[in-house]
Structure formats: structure tokens, C-alpha cells
Amino acid sequence: MKKKIELLSPAGDLERLKVTLLYGADAVYIGGQDYSLRANANNFSIEEIKEACNFAHALNKKVYLTLNIVFHNEDISGVDKYIQEVAHAGIDAFIVSDPFIIKYIKTNFPKVEVHLSTQNSTTNIEAVNFFKQEGVDRVVLARELSICEIKDIIDKTGIDVEVFIHGAMCTFYSGRCTLSNYLTNRDSNRGGCSQVCRFAFTMENNDQKFTMATKDLNASRYISTLMDIGVTSLKVEGRMRSLYYLATVIGCYRRIIDAHYNHQLTEEKLRKEEKILSRVANRETSAHYLYHEADFTDQYYTGRQEISNQDFLGLVTSYDPKEKIVTLVERNYFEIGDEVELFTPNGEVYSFTIQDMYDENMNLITVARHPEEIIKLKVDGDITSYSMLRKKVK
Amino acid sequence: MKIAVVPSSIENLDKYTKIGAKAFIFGLENFSINYPVITLTEIKQIVKKYPGVELFISINKTIFNRELTSLEQVLIELDSIPIQGVLFYDLSILSIYHKHKFNYDLVWHQTHMVTNYNTCNYYYEKGVKYAVLASEITKDEMIEIKNHTKMKLFTYIIGHSIMAHSKRKLLTNYYESMNQEYDNISKIIEEKDNSYIITETKDGTCILEGNIINGTSYLKELNDIGISYGIIDGNHISDTLLEKLVKLVYDILENDSKNSMQEISHLIGNNTGFFNKKTIFKVKKDEKKD
Numbered sequence: 001m002k003k004k005i006e007l008l009s010p011a012g013d014l015e016r017l018k019v020t021l022l023y024g025a026d027a028v029y030i031g032g033q034d035y036s037l038r039a040n041a042n043n044f045s046i047e048e049i050k051e052a053c054n055f056a057h058a059l060n061k062k063v064y065l066t067l068n069i070v071f072h073n074e075d076i077s078g079v080d081k082y083i084q085e086v087a088h089a090g091i092d093a094f095i096v097s098d099p100f101i102i103k104y105i106k107t108n109f110p111k112v113e114v115h116l117s118t119q120n121s122t123t124n125i126e127a128v129n130f131f132k133q134e135g136v137d138r139v140v141l142a143r144e145l146s147i148c149e150i151k152d153i154i155d156k157t158g159i160d161v162e163v164f165i166h167g168a169m170c171t172f173y174s175g176r177c178t179l180s181n182y183l184t185n186r187d188s189n190r191g192g193c194s195q196v197c198r199f200a201f202t203m204e205n206n207d208q209k210f211t212m213a214t215k216d217l218n219a220s221r222y223i224s225t226l227m228d229i230g231v232t233s234l235k236v237e238g239r240m241r242s243l244y245y246l247a248t249v250i251g252c253y254r255r256i257i258d259a260h261y262n263h264q265l266t267e268e269k270l271r272k273e274e275k276i277l278s279r280v281a282n283r284e285t286s287a288h289y290l291y292h293e294a295d296f297t298d299q300y301y302t303g304r305q306e307i308s309n310q311d312f313l314g315l316v317t318s319y320d321p322k323e324k325i326v327t328l329v330e331r332n333y334f335e336i337g338d339e340v341e342l343f344t345p346n347g348e349v350y351s352f353t354i355q356d357m358y359d360e361n362m363n364l365i366t367v368a369r370h371p372e373e374i375i376k377l378k379v380d381g382d383i384t385s386y387s388m389l390r391k392k393v394k
Numbered sequence: 395m396k397i398a399v400v401p402s403s404i405e406n407l408d409k410y411t412k413i414g415a416k417a418f419i420f421g422l423e424n425f426s427i428n429y430p431v432i433t434l435t436e437i438k439q440i441v442k443k444y445p446g447v448e449l450f451i452s453i454n455k456t457i458f459n460r461e462l463t464s465l466e467q468v469l470i471e472l473d474s475i476p477i478q479g480v481l482f483y484d485l486s487i488l489s490i491y492h493k494h495k496f497n498y499d500l501v502w503h504q505t506h507m508v509t510n511y512n513t514c515n516y517y518y519e520k521g522v523k524y525a526v527l528a529s530e531i532t533k534d535e536m537i538e539i540k541n542h543t544k545m546k547l548f549t550y551i552i553g554h555s556i557m558a559h560s561k562r563k564l565l566t567n568y569y570e571s572m573n574q575e576y577d578n579i580s581k582i583i584e585e586k587d588n589s590y591i592i593t594e595t596k597d598g599t600c601i602l603e604g605n606i607i608n609g610t611s612y613l614k615e616l617n618d619i620g621i622s623y624g625i626i627d628g629n630h631i632s633d634t635l636l637e638k639l640v641k642l643v644y645d646i647l648e649n650d651s652k653n654s655m656q657e658i659s660h661l662i663g664n665n666t667g668f669f670n671k672k673t674i675f676k677v678k679k680d681e682k683k684d
Contacts, residue, residue: 069675071510072531073538098507100516124459126486144456144561152459173456177558178506181530181673182603183585189506192675197558204582204589212564289561296567 005226006233007257008064008162009250012240013042017052017063019386020246022345024254027062028052029095031239034082035075036066036191046085053090063090066239068097068117070175070189080104087112097175099134106135113137115162119189121173123149128157138162138232143169144289147222151229160232165219166249166277167237169288171197171212171299213300218285220274223253224260244312244331247345247388248280255347276393279311313340314368314375316387324380325358328389335367339392342379350381351392395617395647398450398548399640400627402430404440407447409637414644417448417623419481422468425453425461427597428556428629434471441476452481454503455597456561466490473497479524488520499523501548505556506530511542518545526625529555533612533669537619546622551609552639552658553627554591554602555667564599565592580630591630602630605665610658612669613646635661 009025011017017028030052031043044052049065056063065086069075083094083105093113094105097120105114115138116122116131123142131139138160141150154161170177178188179196186192198213217237219226226234234257236249252273259265278285286298314328326342334340336357342350359365360374368375377389398417399410407418420437421429429452432440440449451472457465465486472480473496481503482488491500501524502508502517508528517525526548527536540547569576580593582604589604609616613624626643628636638661645654 070507071513073510073535073542076510076512098510098513100510100512103516120485121456122485124457124462124484124486126462126489127457127484130485130489142456145458149459171562171564172558172560175507176456176505177560178530179558179601181668182555182557183588185671185673187530187673187675189509190673190675192673199585201583201585201590204584210568210583212560212562212568214562294562296570299562299564299567299571301568301571 005231005257007250007253008233008235009246010236010239010241014048014052016243016246018055019243020250021056021059021061022386023247023250025250027064028056029064029066031066032086035069035079046089049086049089049091057090062092064093064095064115065091066095067101068095068119069191071098102134102136115140118142119175121175125153125156128153128159132157132159142173144173147225147229147290150231154230162233162235163226163231164217164237165234166217169214169217171214211300215284215286215298216281217288218277219287219290220256220277221270222287222290223256224265227260243315244388245280248276251343251347252277279393280309282309311391312388313391314389316383316385318385319383324378326377326379326383328375330368330371330373330375333369340389341392342383342387342389344383344387348382350379352379395621396623397640397643398623398625400429400625400629402628402633404432404436406633407444410640411444411447413641415640417450419450419452421452425455425465425468427455427559427595428600434468437475437477448478450479450481450501451477452503453487454481454483457484457486462486469496470494481526501526511539514539514543514545518543524548530668530673532672536616540619540621548623548625549616549621550607551613551624551626551643553607553625554630555607556600556602558601559598561598563594565594606662607665607667608658608662609666609669610643610646610655614650617647
């Protein structure tokens with residue numbers, strides 16, 4: 001019997017890890033304080049990794065740790081001790097890039113899985129077979145592959161395959177880009193990427209702007225196909241993304257996956273999820289290489305086009321079922337008369353128009369205008385902590 | 395140290411061999427990026443005409459499933475030609491190499507990833523005898539790698555450094571977005587006061603540093619510690635300039651000529667790349683705010 005597909009979420013800290021697991025991720029990937037490609041994210045201490053693993057394992061879910069820098073000599077000393085500490089903290093898999101690490105982990109911690117990072121840009125059957133013989137349990141394939149190429153690799157190698165389905169894209173092959181090193185002196189292959197591919201250049205001699213930034217990835221329309229061809233894990237990008245972004249994106253993909261399993265994924269349902277996903281996007285999206293050779297429609301040519309999103313209105317901290325009062329921390333402006341939705345980790349969505357709104361001391365107010373302000377609303381429902389209030393998706 | 399020259403074409407090999415060049419690197423038609431490409435027939439012609447010369451073939455493009463059969467075929471054919479070695483990027487080549495137990499040597503050439511001695515030793519244990527060091531590491535890191543590995547090492551001494559490679563056709567797409575057609579000529583793009591070469595082929599787009607790297611001031615030290623090959627990469631450099639540079643580098647190697655070093659500085663400037671410049675990757679909190 002086919003294994004159930006895994007929905008894999010990023011998490012930049014413990015709170016985001018908990019939220020994303022509650023919203024339907026089956027596994028989470030995190031970075032430690034060293035050796036990960038998001039060197040400037042908050043990242044997890046050993047104690048936090050332990051807590052993350054305990055939290056996830058109690059839900060029968062998994063935690064993977066990125067160890068995917070391209071090592072320099074100075075990074076070698078101490079990595080063995082670090083791997084030991086993380087393995088003992090309960091991590092389920094290491095995501096690695098440098099092959100000498102694979103050997104070390106498989107020799108010393110055979111029960112911990114090794115996943116080959118997309119940093120290796122693995123694109124073909126022979127390369128996958130090489131790493132399979134080295135003991136790699138799963139390959140995170142390059143984002144430059146089509147669905148047919150992915151299927152071919154699964155069919156002919158039998159290895160577990162992880163595919164990116166959502167989030168920012170690199171313009172260049174992962175691992176084959178050092179623009180950041182040359183333009184900003186920050187080492188892209190050791191977590192210092194300064195996203196030079198989103199800079200604006202000029203064409204010599206004509207002063208025209210030249211940009212090469214890509215639109216983001218959104219594979220929601222191809223999830224059923226990826227499930228049918230035997231992909232093991234569907235990966236969302238973004239260890240530095242917000243709670244709201246993760247809850248929304250993971251919630252959408254959870255519903256798409258479950259609807260596919262239940263034979264209930266209709267065009268109408270898919271469109272609704274696409275609409276919700278588009279509301280948290282700060283760039284336009286495309287399925288990129290999954291369905292065609294990426295072309296000019298997958299890129300931006302007139303500089304940065306990023307949209308600030310103010311849909312997220314508040315994060316629920318508690319609910320009083322007796323009084324039917326929800327307490328939340330405000331994130332963006334809202335007022336009496338606004339049409340809103342409260343969505344919960346278990347997938348419920350409550351749509352309503354704001355009528356009664358109170359401050360922290362239960363004084364009636366008409367406007368919530370200060371981020372981080374405690375606001376109380378009257379709502380009847382099965383509401384839990386980490387539910388979120390957003391503008392209504394019409 | 396031997397000098398490995400990347401010439402613009404096979405026509406100029408006489409010039410370089412007369413100067414004393416003993417090793418050349420070419421790309422192979424359909425399988426290489428950022429190298430002048432030649433055919434298997436031309437490879438046979440070179441080894442026949444220049445028997446004392448070491449010929450390395452760089453197969454450094456990203457390989458896709460549809461190319462595996464033809465890749466295996468050319469790797470088999472190369473085994474019947476007395477070349478010195480194959481520079482590889484994609485691990486499919488190592489996998490196929492092990493399957494057939496070819497006679498030629500392999501050179502680990504994963505452009506930006508050859509950055510530590512442990513991974514060098516990992517590949518050495520897999521039968522890979524040589525590696526081309528990344529251009530993004532310092533001279534001291536190169537020395538440390540040399541001191542901890544049995545691999546024979548190449549390092550770039552002169553050339554436009556390769557910065558990035560994309561599968562995307564960034565120039566075709568750029569012109570298409572303006573309803574224009576790309577003329578298949580490399581372009582120069584600029585950011586602040588720096589310029590970069592952007593070039594596109596059927597295998598995608600590459601960006602190279604606009605200023606030529608000049609590592610000649612480190613040549614003696616790298617030679618003394620036993621780096622096996624210094625690469626002079628003629629990609630995007632005129633034949634006339636390349637010929638001068640090869641002559642001058644030989645003069646430095648053989649006679650420790652300060653005049654030749656100055657002459658090179660005069661010709662290509664003093665961009666020493668990362669030889670003496672360490673990259674950072676953790677940004678301090680106060681620096682983040684800027």
C-alpha cells in the first residue's frame with residue numbers, strides 16, 4: 001500500500017513550528033544555529049530542537065534539520081559533535097548537501113534519515129542512484145524538473161522524492177549561484193544569500209533596466225498529479241515566513257491533499273484554495289518548470305513587484321466557550337462593520353461581520369488600530385488558540 | 395605547477411604549446427557550459443597532433459534524464475582516446491564512471507562547491523584524483539586543502555570568474571518581454587560601478603565577473619605548496635591578450651619575473667577575487683539594520 005504523502009512545512013522558530021503542525025503539516029524542517037542555509041534566521045538551539053521534536057512526536061509528526069551549507073575547512077571542526085547533539089535531541093532526518101556529512105551520519109546514526117538537499121540540484125536518475133548507494137534516504141529534487149522527469153526518477157530509482165510546491169524560487173540552479181559572494185561578499189552557499197537575483201541591473205549602452213527575479217512557485221493545481229506519480233513529500237519554502245503565511249498556506253495544501261484522498265477535490269474547491277493562497281502571496285506565482293520550460297511569463301522584468309498584505313487581522317490567544325468571547329492580539333487595522341473570517345487549526349472557517357468589539361478590559365470599542373493591542377470579539381464556534389482572524393476571502 | 399590553458403579554439407594550440415603550455419581544457423559539444431566546445435573528432439585530432447600535451451575535457455552542464463544515454467555514449471568513446479581526464483559537475487558522470495571503470499582520470503569540478511578538504515577526500519576515496527578549487531575561497535583555504543588531501547589540485551589564476559548558472563533563458567526572456575528578439579550575443583550588465591558578462595546558450599544563462607581575476611601575485615606561493623595546475627581561462631578574452639598572458643605567466647613561474655607581473659597588472663588590472671578576501675555569511679544584528 002502506498003504511503004500517505006507528507007506535507008512538509010518550514011518553521012523559523014518554535015511558535016511557527018507548533019502553528020504549522022497544528023494547521024496540518026506532517027513534518028517540519030528547521031535550521032539549527034549553525035550549518036544551515038538561512039544563517040540569519042532565528043534558528044533553533046539544541047534545547048529548542050528537543051522541544052520541537054517532543055511536540056511533533058506527540059502528534060506523530062516529524063522534524064528535520066537542515067545541515068546543508070557547502071562546508072569550508074573552518075566549518076568542519078565541531079560538526080560531528082553538533083550532529084551527535086542534534087541526533088540525541090530526537091531529530092528524524094538531516095537535510096544535507098556536502099557528501100562527507102552523509103557518510104558520517106549513516107555510519108554513526110543509522111536510524112536517522114539523510115535527505116539530500118535541493119542545494120545539490122539533483123536532476124537525473126544516475127545522480128540519484130549515486131546518492132542512493134551512499135545511503136541517502138530521500139532526495140529533494142531540483143526545482144528545474146518537470147512532472148514527467150520527476151515521475152521517471154521515482155519509477156526508475158525507487159527512492160523517496162521530495163518536491164517543492166510553494167514559495168520563493170531561485171533564478172539560478174541551487175548551488176550554482178554565487179552572485180551574493182561577488183556583489184555583497186556574503187557566501188550564498190553558507191547561508192548568507194543576499195538575493196542579488198532580485199537586484200535591478202542596467203544593460204550596458206542603453207540604460208534599460210535588467211532584472212532577472214522570478215515569480216514565486218505555486219503548484220496547487222498539480223498536487224493531485226504529484227500525489228498520483230508517487231512523490232513522498234510536498235515541500236513548502238520559507239523558514240523566514242510569518243505565522244499567518246504558514247497557517248494559511250499549510251491549511252490550504254492540507255485541504256487540497258485531504259480532498260484528493262477523499263475524491264472530493266472539485267474545480268470549485270481548488271479555485272477557492274487558490275484564491276486564499278493568492279491573498280497571502282506577496283508576489284505573483286507560477287508553476288514554473290513543473291508543467292513547462294520556464295519562460296518570460298515566470299519572471300519580472302521591471303524591478304521588484306512585491307505587494308504588502310494586510311489581510312491578517314489578529315492571532316487568537318484564547319477562547320471562552322461559556323461567554324463565547326475570543327481574545328486576540330491585533331496585527332492589522334479593522335473596525336465594526338468589517339466582513340472577516342476566523343479560521344482555525346482544525347480547518348473550520350467562521351465568516352461574520354464585526355458587530356461587538358471590546359478592548360482588554362471589556363470596554364466597547366469601534367476600531368482596532370494598534371498592532372499588538374488585545375481585542376475581544378463575540379464569536380460562537382469551536383475556536384482554539386492559534387486560530388486567526390483575516391479579512392473575508394470573497 | 396603546470397599551466398592549463400582554456401583557449402578560444404583548437405586553431406590556437408600551436409601558439410600556446412610553443413610558449414610551453416602543457417595542458418589544455420576544452421568543453422565537449424552539447425555537454426559543457428563556459429568552455430569552448432569541441433567534438434570527439436577534434437579531441438582525437440588534438441591528442442594525435444600534440445602527443446606530449448595533457449588534454450582535459452570539461453563536462454560541466456547539469457544533466458537531465460533525456461541526456462543520460464548520449465552522455466554514457468560519449469564517456470565510453472572518450473575512454474578510447476588518450477585524454478588526461480574529464481572534469482565533471484553532475485554526479486551522473488561519477489556513477490557512469492564507476493559502472494564502466496574507465497581509464498581516464500576524473501576531476502571534481504563542481505564550480506562553487508570545492509571548498510574543503512573533507513569533501514576532496516570523500517571524492518578521492520571514490521577514485522577521483524583531481525579537483526578544481528572554487529574561486530570563492532581564499533589562498534589560505536587553498537593551502538589548507540592542499541595540506542590535507544592527496545588530490546591533485548587546479549586553481550584559477552586568470553579569467554572571468556563564473557558567478558552563476560541558470561536553466562532559464564534570461565536574455566531571450568528579457569527581449570521577449572519587450573517583444574524583441576535576442577541576437578545571441580553576450581551582453582554586459584551593470585550594478586553600481588561594476589559590470590558583469592551575461593551569456594546564454596541552449597543550456598541556459600551564465601553570469602561572469604566583468605573584471606578579469608588576476609592571481610599572479612599568489613602564483614609562486616601556490617606553486618611552492620604543490621598546487622598542480624594553474625588555470626588561465628580564455629573565455630571572453632581575446633586571443634591576442636590570452637597569448638600575452640600565457641607568456642607572461644610562464645615567465646613568472648620560471649623566472650619569478652616582477653616585470654611580467656607588472657605587465658599583467660597593466661593588461662588586466664589587479665582584481666584578486668577572493669584569494670585574500672573572506673566572505674561572510676552571518677550578519678551581525680547591527681549590520682542587519684543598514
